[in-house]
Amino acid sequence: MLIATWNINGIKARTEGLKTWLAKARPDIVCLQEIKCQDKHFPAAPFEDLGYNVAVHGQKSFNGVAILSKYPFDEVIKGLPGDDGDIEARYLEAVISSKHGAVRVASLYAPNGNPVDSPSADGTKFAYKLAWLARLEEHARGLLTFEEPFVLAGDYNIIPEPEDVHDPEAWREDALFRPEARRAYRRLLNLGLWDAFRAAHTEGHRYTFWDYQAGAWPKDHGIRIDHLVLSPQAADRLVTADIDKAPRGWERPSDHVPVWIELAL
């Protein structure tokens, strides 16, 4: 079973590019982030025509997550538990059964958190990011009690280690690389979860995001912030993982590229 995650930065602008990639990569399940549209405006038909079931948790203009699956959805849960006042569409979870067993898959879009000291309605953007990640940790802790395969896939907006950024010093004070954010990611992994790409690859400087500005892509000034995080039962079934950076060079690309895993499921 192939499971991918991709922050596509606007589904309406990326429908053709996503279709092209699906035809090439042929994933069974795809977690999408930053669809930037309401549920009713998600262009489901082109993906249903390719054999995918579609689940969407969106909002107007910003954020928004979705899951495409060749297998039917047994269950779909919208929103990350832990704060009823949080109206940002950043989390969608589904239980999906293949012929070899069930897997729980979440498509998540963690808050960016910049600027670190900016005021906002509930404190600062950085405080919202850290609170959101604490909720994710608490939710993962609950899921672990089921002792089943699950995959928390998406744009974490966290650079885990210095080897995951072209210039660590330039990102030192950024919300994506601040110790508090990295610590939150480590706390999540310390529950017993695995970063799938890092489990399969020892080399550094493999990136999932390159800014549109300042020639970041041709200069390979990237960061690794899109992750598939596995429960022990999913990690036991991990065959391989990789980043497909080719779509960053396509016409009208997203600034992120797909990351994918193969599970023996």
Added chain:
DNA sequence: ATGCCTGCGGTTCGCAGA
């Protein structure tokens, strides 16, 4: 030190992204 580029909403500029 700042903008660089892009998508979106809703009109041609402001906001957010990372």
